[in-house]
Amino acid sequence: MNNSTILLIILSFVIALLLALFQYVYKAKKVASRNALIALRFVSVFCALLLLINPKFESVTYFEEKPNLVIAIDNSESVAYLNQNEKAKTLFQNLVENKDLQNKFNIETFKFGDDVSTSDSLNFDDNTSNISKFFKNYNELYSKSIAPIILISDGNQTIGNDYQYIASKSKQPIFPIILGDTTTFSDLRISQVNANRYAYLKNKFPVEIIANYSGNQSVSSNLTIRSGNVVLFSKRLEFGPNKTSFIINTNLNASSVGVKTYRVEISPLDNEKNKVNNYKNFAIEVIDQKTNIALIAETIHPDLGAFKKAIESNEQRSVEILKPKEFIASSKDFQLVMLYQPNTAFKAVYDKIISQKLNTFTIAGSTTDFNFLNTNQNNFTQDITNQTENYQPILNVNYGTFIVDNITFENYPPLKSDFGAVSFKIPEETLLYKAVNGFNTEESLLSTLEAEERKHALLNGEGIWRWRAQTYLDTDSFETFDNFIGKLIQYLSSNKKRRRLNLDYKSFYNQTENIIVNAQFFNKNYEFDANANLQITFRNKDTDVSKTLPLLLKNASYSIDLSSIAPGDYVFTVKSNDEPVSASGTFKVLEYNVEQQFLNADVSKLQSIANSSGGKSYFIEKSSSLIDDLLNDKRFATIQKSKRNTIPLIDYKYLLGLIALALSLEWFIRKYKGLI
Numbered sequence: 027m028n029n030s031t032i033l034l035i036i037l038s039f040v041i042a043l044l045l046a047l048f049q050y051v052y053k054a055k056k057v058a059s060r061n062a063l064i065a066l067r068f069v070s071v072f073c074a075l076l077l078l079i080n081p082k083f084e085s086v087t088y089f090e091e092k093p094n095l096v097i098a099i100d101n102s103e104s105v106a107y108l109n110q111n112e113k114a115k116t117l118f119q120n121l122v123e124n125k126d127l128q129n130k131f132n133i134e135t136f137k138f139g140d141d142v143s144t145s146d147s148l149n150f151d152d153n154t155s156n157i158s159k160f161f162k163n164y165n166e167l168y169s170k171s172i173a174p175i176i177l178i179s180d181g182n183q184t185i186g187n188d189y190q191y192i193a194s195k196s197k198q199p200i201f202p203i204i205l206g207d208t209t210t211f212s213d214l215r216i217s218q219v220n221a222n223r224y225a226y227l228k229n230k231f232p233v234e235i236i237a238n239y240s241g242n243q244s245v246s247s248n249l250t251i252r253s254g255n256v257v258l259f260s261k262r263l264e265f266g267p268n269k270t271s272f273i274i275n276t277n278l279n280a281s282s283v284g285v286k287t288y289r290v291e292i293s294p295l296d297n298e299k300n301k302v303n304n305y306k307n308f309a310i311e312v313i314d315q316k317t318n319i320a321l322i323a324e325t326i327h328p329d330l331g332a333f334k335k336a337i338e339s340n341e342q343r344s345v346e347i348l349k350p351k352e353f354i355a356s357s358k359d360f361q362l363v364m365l366y367q368p369n370t371a372f373k374a375v376y377d378k379i380i381s382q383k384l385n386t387f388t389i390a391g392s393t394t395d396f397n398f399l400n401t402n403q404n405n406f407t408q409d410i411t412n413q414t415e416n417y418q419p420i421l422n423v424n425y426g427t428f429i430v431d432n433i434t435f436e437n438y439p440p441l442k443s444d445f446g447a448v449s450f451k452i453p454e455e456t457l458l459y460k461a462v463n464g465f466n467t468e469e470s471l472l473s474t475l476e477a478e479e480r481k482h483a484l485l486n487g488e489g490i491w492r493w494r495a496q497t498y499l500d501t502d503s504f505e506t507f508d509n510f511i512g513k514l515i516q517y518l519s520s521n522k523k524r525r526r527l528n529l530d531y532k533s534f535y536n537q538t539e540n541i542i543v544n545a546q547f548f549n550k551n552y553e554f555d556a557n558a559n560l561q562i563t564f565r566n567k568d569t570d571v572s573k574t575l576p577l578l579l580k581n582a583s584y585s586i587d588l589s590s591i592a593p594g595d596y597v598f599t600v601k602s603n604d605e606p607v608s609a610s611g612t613f614k615v616l617e618y619n620v621e622q623q624f625l626n627a628d629v630s631k632l633q634s635i636a637n638s639s640g641g642k643s644y645f646i647e648k649s650s651s652l653i654d655d656l657l658n659d660k661r662f663a664t665i666q667k668s669k670r671n672t673i674p675l676i677d678y679k680y681l682l683g684l685i686a687l688a689l690s691l692e693w694f695i696r697k698y699k700g701l702i
Contacts, residue, residue, distance in 0.1 A: 042072035070688040093172035093662045095131035100179035101139040102155035103621035110205035111150045158186035161193045180205040181628030184620040199641035206627030212241035215303035224341040227314045230277040237272045239265035247293045280312040303623040307616045309534045317343045323366035332491035336511040362519040369395035376402045385481045391488025409446030416440035417460035425457045426554030428517045429530045429544045429583040441487025452477035527609045534614040541588040564598035593617035
């Protein structure tokens with residue numbers, strides 16, 4: 027409270043006292059109960075003046091803050107495969123229920139496998155283990171607090187970045203409890219098979235195989251690649267203590283169209299304990315042609331590289347970046363022409379597009395010549411203002427031309443676009459709207475158009491390379507953005523007629539992948555129907571077992587997750603229960619359980635993160651001392667903290683009550699004494 031406020035309070039005290047004395051001493055010299063009335067009048071006036079001054083008081087409260095203790099347990103199948111699941115569950119419960127730990131720490135529990143979540147139940151059935159994702163989430167949640175980690179795991183990670191590097195950023199002690207032992211066995215395994223997802227008919231496709239050996243003796247084994255019962259490749263490998271791995275490269279023939287499944291196998295040793303990791307299946311989809319796309323530009327821009335990378339992430343597609351003159355001279359058959367910021371140099375390009383009836387994707391920006399563009403194509407016109415603006419994207423959730431999922435554009439940077447509206451001359455559907463400072467202008471940023479059996483798209487903005495970069499920052503992968511561009515390109519490069527029921531799925535999946543089937547259903551006017559009743563019936567060709575399940579609405583599509591189905595070949599049909607509309611497809615699920623590839627815990631990595639973080643590692647059989655170590659560790663002391671609050675007097679509600687009480691008593695006394 028400053029000096030001026032104190033002076034005002036003193037002045038208020040004097041004024042209130044003078045007013046009370048004036049009322050009941052000077053003005054009325056003989057009043058019954060005069061002292062009580064003076065006191066009541068003084069209190070009411072003084073309190074009212076205090077409320078007008080509204081002085082502020084500081085209050086200090088003290089509290090104790092216990093350190094956090096994060097207990098994270100591996101919920102993947104490898105824990106059960108190493109026969110450590112019951113021991114791990116018992117230890118986890120003992121730690122969580124320990125009263126001494128509860129008194130010293132705020133205990134937070136998590137489980138990790140495919141994802142990271144609170145440990146409400148443990149079943150050890152996740153088919154992948156992403157330890158790095160747990161550490162990434164941990165670093166975000168507990169970066170500014172004391173929070174040692176108890177990590178109950180075998181240390182075997184099957185997806186994600188190297189958790190040893192991410193754990194080093196936590197700056198908190200890590201106490202791994204190792205599920206397993208250091209016993210080693212002789213083991214041959216296929217560690218990795220690298221092959222493209224697609225191959226082209228009558229071509230050879232490369233296959234790279236990494237085979238590893240653990241053991242102390244010299245051994246030999248045959249490595250084979252089979253397609254059904256036919257051996258396509260065979261090689262004898264000699265392993266030993268000084269030669270523990272081989273990288274084998276070969277080329278196989280793509281002789282027929284379709285999904286082809288292959289099995290890489292290395293013959294097991296006589297005394298080998300784990301034979302699950304001696305083979306690995308992979309598949310190739312053989313296609314008879316590649317989608318060729320021309321990306322025409324007069325200038326160099328980062329957008330060109332972003333488009334090329336995103337489109338060619340699907341091996342079915344090839345992009346050539348050409349100057350307008352190079353495109354005119356080319357005799358190549360293109361299924362789609364992308365026009366980047368067209369100007370007068372594109373005159374002959376448009377003539378060729380019209381004569382060959384090609385599909386187009388126009389990308390406009392700050393250097394686009396809209397006078398030229400408005401007169402050389404009949405799909406749209408742009409208002410010419412010679413001014414630019416930065417527009418952020420807003421997704422049209424009702425867009426129904428193709429399925430858009432797993433991307434929201436919420437955090438994406440703006441694109442530079444001409445200020446002015448676009449008028450479309452042919453039927454269009456807006457995929458992205460322009461927004462300024464979060465306000466939707468309802469003008470098109472990205473639209474698709476169809477007319478005369480040709481397809482077109484207009485992206486009215488430059489700088490899309492920033493979107494691809496933002497995707498990587500958000501997800502540590504370009505996949506989400508690349509899939510979005512891939513679906514747009516797939517739609518534009520195809521001349522198939524529009525159907526009321528469209529499906530989106532892969533031709534084959536690995537067993538560890540999410541097996542998602544998406545569908546879009548349109549009414550007779552080709553408007554997306556959000557009230558459709560769709561179901562899928564799928565059948566395993568090998569077992570002839572079929573099942574029918576409903577599809578659930580998600581954003582602007584219907585989807586179902588079939589990740590729990592067994593490996594095999596499947597045929598499926600999606601149909602509407604209300605109308606005679608259906609669509610069918612086939613896919614293959616490849617057998618591969620990555621969590622059964624390990625014989626031992628990764629002891630060295632778990633011990634490394636413990637030592638580097640100032641923690642300590644324990645084998646589960648010898649983890650009884652962990653609780654005492656945590657309780658006696660002086661780094662994890664309870665901290666007394668204070669909180670200082672500045673509270674204005676007007677927040678004290680009882681002061682109003684005191685004023686009301688003083689005025690009421692004064693009125694009753696005056697009334698009782700006959701002064702009113």
